[in-house]
Amino acid sequence: MAVWCEAKVCFNPKVKIAILQSIFEIERVTSRIMNERTAAERDAPIYGSFRELFTKGFELDTPTCVFMIGTHIAAVVLGIWLFAYAPSEWVWAATIWIVIQFFLGSGSTTLYTHRLITHKAAKHVSAPVHWFFCFFGQIFSVQGSVRRWSANHSLHHGVDRHGKKELDPYSATWFDGPIRNFVWSHTLSHMCNHPESEEYTRSHNAKRHWIIMLQDKWYGLLTTFWLFLFPMALGYALGGWYGFFGLMAGSMLGTILVQHNTWTVNSVTHMWGKTDGLNSSASNNYVWLGPLGEGNHHGDHHDYPRDYRNGFGVSGWLLDPTRYGILVLRACNLVRGLNRATEKEEAEIIAGREIAQVSSMTAFNREAAALKKQLDTRVMELKNDWIEALAHWETLKQESKLLQQAADRRDELAKEIAQARAHVNMRKNAFFAELEALRTQAMSFSA
Numbered sequence: 001m002a003v004w005c006e007a008k009v010c011f012n013p014k015v016k017i018a019i020l021q022s023i024f025e026i027e028r029v030t031s032r033i034m035n036e037r038t039a040a041e042r043d044a045p046i047y048g049s050f051r052e053l054f055t056k057g058f059e060l061d062t063p064t065c066v067f068m069i070g071t072h073i074a075a076v077v078l079g080i081w082l083f084a085y086a087p088s089e090w091v092w093a094a095t096i097w098i099v100i101q102f103f104l105g106s107g108s109t110t111l112y113t114h115r116l117i118t119h120k121a122a123k124h125v126s127a128p129v130h131w132f133f134c135f136f137g138q139i140f141s142v143q144g145s146v147r148r149w150s151a152n153h154s155l156h157h158g159v160d161r162h163g164k165k166e167l168d169p170y171s172a173t174w175f176d177g178p179i180r181n182f183v184w185s186h187t188l189s190h191m192c193n194h195p196e197s198e199e200y201t202r203s204h205n206a207k208r209h210w211i212i213m214l215q216d217k218w219y220g221l222l223t224t225f226w227l228f229l230f231p232m233a234l235g236y237a238l239g240g241w242y243g244f245f246g247l248m249a250g251s252m253l254g255t256i257l258v259q260h261n262t263w264t265v266n267s268v269t270h271m272w273g274k275t276d277g278l279n280s281s282a283s284n285n286y287v288w289l290g291p292l293g294e295g296n297h298h299g300d301h302h303d304y305p306r307d308y309r310n311g312f313g314v315s316g317w318l319l320d321p322t323r324y325g326i327l328v329l330r331a332c333n334l335v336r337g338l339n340r341a342t343e344k345e346e347a348e349i350i351a352g353r354e355i356a357q358v359s360s361m362t363a364f365n366r367e368a369a370a371l372k373k374q375l376d377t378r379v380m381e382l383k384n385d386w387i388e389a390l391a392h393w394e395t396l397k398q399e400s401k402l403l404q405q406a407a408d409r410r411d412e413l414a415k416e417i418a419q420a421r422a423h424v425n426m427r428k429n430a431f432f433a434e435l436e437a438l439r440t441q442a443m444s445f446s447a
């Protein structure tokens with residue numbers, strides 16, 4: 001009955017808007033209690049220019065600037081040489097290197113550094129996973145050490161909760177205007193040392209796995225080896241100077257491609273998108289952006305960061321190959337205890353977004369305001385019905401799962417019960433046998 005009533009009412013666009021706006025009014029109060037700010041307040045600029053940053057304690061990170069500018073120049077120069085003058089076999093070899101580096105680096109950032117470490121998407125991550133990504137895979141993403149990346153990213157998400165926007169290391173809403181916001185969030189933020197704060201120190205000192213700390217210590221050496229020494233030595237051994245420069249070209253081009261691919265998550269997905277997130281400026285784009293499924297559902301990710309998936313619903317399955325990687329690791333027992341949002345939590349987020357979207361439409365007219373009053377109670381009932389029905393369904397599913405687990409264990413349990421019974425009988429017999437022996441002995445003494 002409730003569903004029919006809702007569908008019938010919603011066919012009238014004016015009434016539909018009134019319903020959604022009325023939900024929004026109530027939801028906005030809840031949202032404001034949690035965040036104490038609207039989306040417009042949240043995304044309001046706080047700096048006027050880049051120069052202003054340097055009066056607030058920011059300074060250029062010279063070694064990083066040299067490295068970033070140097071690798072970009074090397075990529076362009078070697079890239080021109082590669083495609084214009086190098087023998088075709090080295091063009092192929094360099095292209096293979098680029099493809100491998102792109103997928104390995106991007107995949108390591110999203111799967112390991114981002115989801116498993118920063119967001120603790122799995123309760124247990126085994127040592128081989130730490131070793132593989134820390135000392136091999138993640139180096140090819142050229143994003144700094146796992147510890148540093150993870151600390152900065154925690155600050156990036158922390159803003160969604162505490163609202164201290166100035167702490168976001170790569171905010172895309174600091175400035176008034178898209179060009180400054182894009183340049184800052186995409187590249188410039190990585191070239192600066194940010195002022196320290198209590199939150200910054202806490203985030204960077206957060207307890208990490210000892211292998212991660214080891215990688216942090218040896219990061220410079222690992223990068224030098226995998227990005228420079230290894231391709232140069234391998235290329236030279238296989239093809240002399242053509243091989244040397246061919247694989248170096250592959251390594252440099254791979255480096256800048258993997259970096260810019262990752263940075264689109266900080267810039268593009270926080271500036272433009274199809275579906276706005278609820279708690280941040282991040283949105284869902286539903287196209288390939290960012291490393292292996294990280295950017296296209298960035299709104300979903302910010303609204304439920306601990307989820308091992310990076311997108312709700314069917315599109316989440318289609319556009320998030322990283323989740324397959326995590327599921328494969330789980331199947332191999334290399335990670336355990338994956339976190340994910342419940343259906344109820346997902347529904348609450350999706351409902352909240354729909355309502356927020358309607359809120360940005362024109363203000364109530366008199367007719368809609370009158371309708372709103374009448375429909376307030378009904379609308380809340382419908383929404384609660386939906387969420388309660390989902391919660392009930394989830395409880396039943398959980399019960400069914402427990403019963404299934406019990407059924408699966410029934411045979412095993414029957415065996416254990418039989419063994420326990422035999423054990424009881426054995427102990428009982430041993431007790432009476434010993435007792436009898438003592439009694440016999442006692443009787444012989446007393447006789």
Ligand SMILES: [Zn+2]
Pocket residue numbers: 156265266270282298302
């Ligand atoms: Zn983000």
Ligand SMILES: [Zn+2]
Pocket residue numbers: 114119153157301305
């Ligand atoms: Zn994240």
